[in-house]
Amino acid sequence: MRLSRITAYVSSLLLATAFALTGATAAQADQQSGQQAAATGYVALGDSYSSGVGAGGYDSGSGDCKRTPRAYPALWAAANSPSSFNFTACSGARTGDVVANQLGPLGSGTGLVSVSVGGNDAGFADVMTTCVLQSESNCLARIATARSYVETxxxxxxxxxxxxxSAKAPAAQVVVLGYPRFYKLGGGCLAGLSEKERSAINGAADLLNSTTAKRAADHGFAFGDVSSAFTGHEICSGDAWLHSVNWTNIGESYHPKAAGQSGGYLPVFSAAAS
Structure with missing residues (x-):
């Protein structure tokens, strides 16, 4: 009988200790969760692929930055209601522009950041201009120059x-977005660039993406690869989510349409941010 009482006492003591430890662990988890929940502001940085050039419906207040509610950052914010949303992405932005002009809203309350940048640094607008207006040999040479820049x-x-x-928003989850391949090879385009040029342009986009993904990973950031999302919706696919040369609005050329933002970029970003 005495042994049974001792056993019951020890069991009760162990059980009480377990509850105490569990309670402490739960309290710590709740505290950490609360800290993370407090940092829920979202800041969208980057270039024209983030501001939404090509999607139309531009906010007149954004001027030449051409931000639109049809861009993936605005679509995500509308669906998820972050505690704050700052949209500073701007058409034509290079890496230096992001650092100099777009980081103001970042702070300790920033829980999520998205950014796409690098294409303008590599001169992809000039690549496409060269390839559309000049010879195949000039196109391939310009692509080679861009590739060298991306690598070095x-x-x-x-x-x-x-x-x-990271310095301005140390608590933030950062998602870096890449770029789509422009062309479906062997597709329905009967005129325009040669298949060799289209293949070289796609290859340069792949290099830009892999380079960006490596740098993002080294900083502990997520990378959203949109290439697969745009597969079947490239230029020459018959159901393109990208503008080809847009002669009525040349700045929209080779940018995602509204369908590319909502059907391509948004789900990729949403998955990476979850």
């Missing part, structure tokens, strides 16, 4: 952007 210079510039983001 761009990584350091991306590091500056990512380091600056």
């Amino acid at each position: 210079t761009l990584p350091g510039n991306l590091d500056k952007v990512y380091t600056a983001i």
